[in-house]
Amino acid sequence: MNHYDALLLLSFGGPEGPDDVLPFLQNVTAGRNIPAERLLEVAEHYHHFGGVSPINGQNRALIEALRESGFPLPIYFGNRNWHPFLTDTISLMKADGVERALVFVTSAFSSYSGCRQYREDIAKACEAVGPGAPTFDKLRVFYNHPEFVAVMAERVKEALAQLPDGSRVVFTAHSIPQGMARNCDYEVQLRDSASLIASACNLYRWDLAFQSRSGPPQVPWLEPDILDYLKSLPRSAGAGGAVPGVAVVPLGFVSDHMEVLYDLDYEAKNLAEELGLAFVRAGTAGTHPRMVRLIHTLVEERTSDSPIPLALGGRGPNHDVCPVNCCLRGEGRPPAPENSR
Known part of the structure; x- marks a missing residue:
């Protein structure tokens, strides 16, 4: 049986108040040479909704639903672009004695920004944390679960x-x-x-x-x-x-x-x-009880001696370990979600 000490829920992140909006967009677009006036234009999308993206709140609600369901592992929360930042979360996991963790990425599909880039984020964060950082295994994408x-x-x-x-x-x-x-x-x-x-x-x-x-x-x-x-x-x-x-x-x-x-x-x-x-x-999957069960089953796949991967359709379950050439960036820059257009 594979042993893990924790689960990391890894997501994109989003501002949680008006003062967060521009710093968040600057994080998302770092290195892209996006004009300041364009960031201000996109910022208005957030201010239209009070400067708050729902993504962080929904992720916290999902974590709480998992805990209430009797989830077998401690759960940590980290983001690519906003608090709690991934590097800070991995530092906390190291301090807590976590040595090996599973990662649930909030993307059901394979793409550079929805899969490979998150794996790159983890590698960079572990390098920043230094010796003693946990090792991580990403759970598979679940589009056909x-x-x-x-x-x-x-x-x-x-x-x-x-x-x-x-x-x-x-x-x-x-x-x-x-x-x-x-x-x-x-x-x-x-x-x-x-x-x-x-x-x-x-x-x-x-x-x-x-x-x-x-x-x-x-x-x-x-x-x-x-x-x-x-x-x-x-x-x-x-x-x-x-x-x-x-x-x-x-x-x-x-x-x-x-x-x-x-x-x-x-x-x-x-x-x-x-x-x-x-x-x-239509609504998103969010914290639906079936979504909670989905995460349970993905963890069971990776911890069981006799896993039974669940998948519908002819393609079967996606791979657990991504190939070296999986989800390459390709031509052009990767997309900048959350309306950082």
Whole structure:
């Protein structure tokens, strides 16, 4: 049996008050030469919601739900871009005597920024902490895990129940540069996950769109953008008839981010209203009990003498140990989530 001393929940981070917004965005965009006026523009997205991203609060709620569920390991919380910073968390783990830990990254899909970069973050933080820092094993991505599929199927059904018959379902995820997408399974996994969820909902039709694009316009990113998708829906009687409404499902986000709030709940919703479309944004997995069970099962896989990895679809469970060339950055810079566009 593999022994571990703790679980590290590792995430992106987000500001928790107006004074945090600009320092947070400066951390996210460090080394990108983003003009100051652009940061101020993006900062307004946060100030529209009181300067608070929901991501830290949702991660703390997930940790509390895990503890209340009888989780077998101590749980630590670290972020890439805001407090609690990963290096500080690993320093605390070292002081607490943690020698070997599992890592749950709050991303269900494989990509540079959603997987490999987090592994790079851990390596840099351990180097900064110095001798005696714990060793870490990352839990696999879970886009086709039956618990994740069940959670998201429930969210889709809840959204459709609020919409007229004939409404469309569109899954969304953070766009990434096409050069980066060619070096990972991100888009394939998104389509597999959406297909599994749609099947669980008995949907014969669904679509995939992207959101939160950043970077120079000459660099091609995954498309269509969610706003362009909404504009493309039929609004008058024709061969297929007018689409009366749309359920937007933020599949690529495990919990609410500022991107979900601003890009979907604000921008996409307002556009849908202008177009005369009924609009419902489905919930994220968040702290759903099935999400808590999912993390339990991923830990059991890594600690059991006879693990039974759970996965739906033909691709099976993803690898536990990432290959050397897995999720390379590819062409262009990695995306800067949380609306640091």
